Amino acid sequence: MKHLIILADGMADWPVEKLGGKTLLQYADTPHFDFLARNGRCGMLKTVPDGFHPGSEVANSSILGYDQHLVYEGRGPLEAASIGVPLADDDLALRCNFVCLEGDLLKNHSCGRLETEESDILINYLKQHLDSDRIHFYTGVQYRNLLVVKGGNKHIHCTPPHDIPLQPWRENMPKAQDGMDEGASTAALLCDLMLKSQQLLKDHPLNKERMARGMDPANSIWPWGGGYRPKMKTLMERFPAVRSGAVITAVDLIRGIGKYAGLRVIDVPGATGLWDTNYEGKAQAAIDALKTDDFVYLHVEACDEAGHDGDLELKLKCIDNLDKRLVKPILDALTLPLTGESEGVFTGDSEGVSIALLPDHPTPVAHRTHTNEPIPFCIFTPGMAPDSVQTFDEVACQQGAFGLLQGDEFIKEFMSVPLNS
Numbered sequence: 001m002k003h004l005i006i007l008a009d010g011m012a013d014w015p016v017e018k019l020g021g022k023t024l025l026q027y028a029d030t031p032h033f034d035f036l037a038r039n040g041r042c043g044m045l046k047t048v049p050d051g052f053h054p055g056s057e058v059a060n061s062s063i064l065g066y067d068q069h070l071v072y073e074g075r076g077p078l079e080a081a082s083i084g085v086p087l088a089d090d091d092l093a094l095r096c097n098f099v100c101l102e103g104d105l106l107k108n109h110s111c112g113r114l115e116t117e118e119s120d121i122l123i124n125y126l127k128q129h130l131d132s133d134r135i136h137f138y139t140g141v142q143y144r145n146l147l148v149v150k151g152g153n154k155h156i157h158c159t160p161p162h163d164i165p166l167q168p169w170r171e172n173m174p175k176a177q178d179g180m181d182e183g184a185s186t187a188a189l190l191c192d193l194m195l196k197s198q199q200l201l202k203d204h205p206l207n208k209e210r211m212a213r214g215m216d217p218a219n220s221i222w223p224w225g226g227g228y229r230p231k232m233k234t235l236m237e238r239f240p241a242v243r244s245g246a247v248i249t250a251v252d253l254i255r256g257i258g259k260y261a262g263l264r265v266i267d268v269p270g271a272t273g274l275w276d277t278n279y280e281g282k283a284q285a286a287i288d289a290l291k292t293d294d295f296v297y298l299h300v301e302a303c304d305e306a307g308h309d310g311d312l313e314l315k316l317k318c319i320d321n322l323d324k325r326l327v328k329p330i331l332d333a334l335t336l337p338l339t340g341e342s343e344g345v346f347t348g349d350s351e352g353v354s355i356a357l358l359p360d361h362p363t364p365v366a367h368r369t370h371t372n373e374p375i376p377f378c379i380f381t382p383g384m385a386p387d388s389v390q391t392f393d394e395v396a397c398q399q400g401a402f403g404l405l406q407g408d409e410f411i412k413e414f415m416s417v418p419l420n421s
Contacts, residue, residue, distance in 0.1 A: 001241075001352055001353070001354050001381070002290055002293075002294050002295070002296075002352070002353045002354070003242075003294065003295045003296070003353070003354050003356075003414060003415065004286060004290060004295075004296045004298065004330070004353055004354070004355045004356070005063070005296070005297050005298065005355075005356045005358075005414070006286075006298050006300075006326070006327065006330070006355065006356065006357045006358075007060065007063070007297065007298065007299045007300070007358065007359070007360060008300055008302075008303055008319075008322050008357070008358070008359045009056060009251075009299060009300060009301045009302075009303060009304040009359065009360055009363075010056075010301075010303045010304025010305075010306075010307045010308075010359060010360070010361060010362065010363030010370065011024075011025065011303040011304075011318075011319060011322070011359035011363075012025070012359045012361065012362035012363075012373070012375045012376065012394055013025070013307070013315070013362055013363070013364045013365060013394070014362070014364040014366060014367070016312065016365070016366070018312065019312075023393060023394050023395070024312075024315055024316055024319055024365075025319065025376070025392065025393035025394060026391075026393045026394070026395060026396075027316070028316055028319045028320060028323070029320065029323075030319065030320075030323040030391075030392060031323065032323045032324070032327040032328045032331055033322075033323050033327060033357060033391075033392035034390065034391045034392055035331065036327070036331075036355060036357050036378050036380040036392065037357075037378045037389050037390065037391055037392040037396065037397070038386065038389070038390050038391075039380055039384075039386050040355075040378045040379050040380030040381070040384065040386055040387075041378065041379055041380075041384065041386060041387045041389075041400055041401045041402055042376065042377065042378040042379075042387060042389040042392070042396070042397040042399075042400025042401070042402065043376075043377055043378075043397060043400040043401065043402025043403055043404065043405055044374040044375065044376060044377070044397055044398055044400070044402075044403070044404045044405070045063070045358065045374055045375055045376075045377050045404075045405050045406070045410050046374045046404065046405070046406035047059040047060075047062045047063055047360055047361055047374070047375060048062065048361060048372040049062065049068050049069070049406070049407075052068055052072065053160070054361050054370040054371055054372040055075065055160065055225070055370065056075075056251075056253055056254070056304070056360055056361070056370070057072075057074065057075045057078055057225065057253055057257070058072065059360035059361045059370075060253075060254060060257055060299070060360050061232075061257050062407075063358070063360060063410060063411065064235070064257070064261060064297075064411055065238070065407075065408035065410070065411035065412065066232060066408075067407070067408070070231075071230045071231065071232050072227070072230070073154075073227030073228050073229070073230040074093075074094070074095075074154070074225040074226050074227030075094075075095040075224075075225030075227075075253050076092070076093030076094040076095050076146065076147070076148075076225050076226050076227055077093045077227050077228060077229050077230055077256070078230075078252075078253050078255075078256030078257050078260070079093070079095055079140055079144065079146050079252040079253055079255075079256050080093045080138075080146055080148070080229075080256065081255075081256040081259045081260055082140075082252040082253070082254075082255035082256035082259065082265075083138060083139075083140055083146065083252060085138055085146060085148065087148070087228070087229040088150070089228065089229065090150065090151050090152075090228075091148050091149070091150060091152070091228065091229070092148065092149040092150075092151075092152025092153065092154055092186065092226050092227070092228065093146060093147075093148050093226065093227065093228070093229075094146070094147045094148075094149070094152075094158070094190075094223040094224060094225060094226035095144060095145075095146065095147075095223070095224055095225040095226075095253075096137065096140075096144075096145040096146055096147035096221050096222070096223050097109055097110065097143055097144060097145070097161050097221065097222040097223075097224070098110075098111050098114055098119060098122060098143045098145065098218035098220070098221060098222075099111065099143075099161050099169075099218070099219075099220050099221070099222045100112070100216040100217060100218065100219060100220075101169055101198070101219055101220050104168050104169065104170065105166055105167060105168060105169065106161060106164050106165065106166070106167060106168075106169040106172070106222075107165070107166065107216060108165055108216060108309075109143075109160075109161035109162040109165065109222070109308065110142070110143040110162075110305075110308075111143055111210075111215075111216045111217065111218040112215055112216040113142075113215070113274070114142055114143040114218055115142065116139070116140075116141055116142055118206055118210075118218070119139055119140070119141075119142060119143060119145060119218070120139040121206055122201065122204065122206060122218055123137050123138070123139045123145055124139075125200065125201075125204060126197060126200060126201075126221070129196075129200055130193060130196060130197070130200075133150065134149060134150040134151065135147070135148075135149060135150075135193070136148045136150075140252045141250065141251070141252050141273065142272075142273060143218070144251070144252055144253075145221075146252075147193075147221070147223050149186065149189065149190075149226075152186045152189075152226065153180075153182050153183045153185070153186040154183070154186075154226055154227050154228060155176065155177045155180035155182055155183035156174050156175065156176055156177060156180075156183040156186050156187045156190070156226065157174065157175050157176070157177050157178075157187075158174045158190070158223060158224035158225065158226060159172040159224065160224050160225065160369075161222045161224065162308050162368075162369050162370075163369045163370075165308070165310075165368050165369075169220075173190075173191045173194060174186075174187040174190040174191055174194075174223065174224075175187050190223050193221065193223070194220060194221055194222065194223070197220055197221040198219060198220045201217070201218060201219045201220065202217075202219055206218075207219060230260060232260040232261065234260075234261055234262025235261050235262055235263070235295060236262050237262070239295075239415050241294065241415070242294045242295045242415075243294050244264070244292070244293045244294055244295075245261070245262065245263040245264070245293050245294060245295035245296065245297070246258075246263055246264050246265070246266050246289040246293045246295075246296050246297070247259075247261075247263040247264070247265055247266070247296075247297045247299065248266045248268060248271075248282055248285050248286055248289070248296065248297070248298045248299065249265075249271075249273075249297075249298075249299035249300075249301070250268070250271035250272055250273035250277060250301060251273050251299065251301050254297075254299045258297060263295070263297060264293075266285050266289060268281040268282050268285050269281060273301040273302075273305070274301070274302060274305050275302045275305065275306055275314055275317065275318050275321075277300065277301070277302055279300070279321050279322070279325035279326045280325055280326075280329060282298060282300065282326060283298075283325070283326045283327075283329040283330050283333075284329070285298075286298045286330060287329070287330060287333040290353060298326075300322060300326065302318040302321065302322070303315055303318045303319060303322070303359070303363065304363045306318050306365070307362075307363030307364060307365050307367075307368065307369075308363060308368055308369065309368070310365050310366070310368045311365065312365045315365055327357070330355075334353055334355075352381065352382040352383070353382075354379065354380070354381040354414065355379070355380045355381075356377060356378070356379050356380075356410075356414050357377065357378050357380075357392065358375055358376065358377035358378070359375045359376075360375070361373075361375060362375065374404060375394075376392065376393060376394050376396075376397030376398075377397065377402075377410065378392055378397065378400070379402075379413065379414055387399075387400050387401035
């Protein structure tokens with residue numbers, strides 16, 4: 001049996017008054033999601049353990065069954081792995097967003113649409129002025145970059161910028177964790193770098209050009225998600241039936257998790273990490289990967305970004321795109337038409353493919369950041385006995401056969417789901 005996880009980042013949401021009190025998944029027309037739910041088994045999954053921030057680094061690695069108490073080191077080291085930056089044992093790696101500040105407020109966490117080529121220009125400019133034997137900046141993808149501090153202390157509190165849209169930024173600058181005075185010097189260093197970056201970036205020609213076009217300037221860095229190199233076993237070590245695997249994503253963070261999990265990274269042309277990503281290209285990449293790999297993790301960021309923007313119509317559009325332009329072609333390739341038939345197998349392969357569909361966390365449009373409520377999931381395997389759930393959404397899946405799972409329970413169920421019980 002081969003295994004495909006379709007991860008729709010941030011897709012879960014809250015009931016919306018404008019939608020008649022329905023969630024977006026309840027309101028949207030998603031026949032292909034519903035096919036998987038109707039012919040599979042559903043449940044709810046707690047992806048964020050108690051005491052952890054509901055970040056995608058926590059939720060996605062939890063979905064893969066990693067114990068956060070043992071492996072969690074923040075986003076920075078995962079993104080370092082993604083872009084091939086080796087870390088020494090004393091290197092503190094941090095995600096380094098370009099953000100847009102407007103007066104005393106953080107206007108947005110991503111400068112609107114900042115292309116990687118623009119980010120690279122600004123990172124190289126900062127390197128010229130701020131890099132040292134201890135400080136190193138690296139270009140990532142779009143607004144997401146990397147900062148490595150040699151000998152940095154991880155006992156600092158850095159607020160994720162997507163948690164504070166339109167809120168004061170100064171009071172959310174890095175500080176030492178409570179009772180961890182050893183983090184004070186690193187926090188002070190990061191604050192100093194932020195203020196220096198603002199002076200350097202405010203008059204940069206690229207930012208002047210962006211403002212002339214009515215776009216938000218990238219006028220500050222925002223370091224957060226810091227940690228050291230994590231110690232993670234690969235999926236192959238944990239599940240001997242997985243001989244090889246792949247991860248498909250446009251997000252550095254997920255690539256990093258995939259690399260530590262032993263998965264090869266597949267780049268898809270036109271994959272943007274935004275609402276306009278190449279859905280069909282990602283679907284085809286997953287279909288192709290299943291011809292050679294035993295495990296594929298297909299991640300799509302679009303819904304999460306729409307949720308951060310607070311854009312209801314855009315998030316509904318992203319859900320529709322996921323259903324019609326991503327899940328449908330995968331089901332078509334697996335010869336699973338929407339007829340209630342569930343006996344198809346992957347074309348050209350003697351093995352069936354087990355499919356899991358789920359978000360990693362909610363990103364409600366009314367809240368504009370992640371929350372830690374359990375998320376809906378379904379697992380479909382050709383020939384399995386389905387439960388009574390008929391639609392894929394936050395309410396219906398609560399009645400699923402799996403109930404509420406947490407920790408490594410989901411991945412263990414997914415990797416060993418019975419067919420006819």
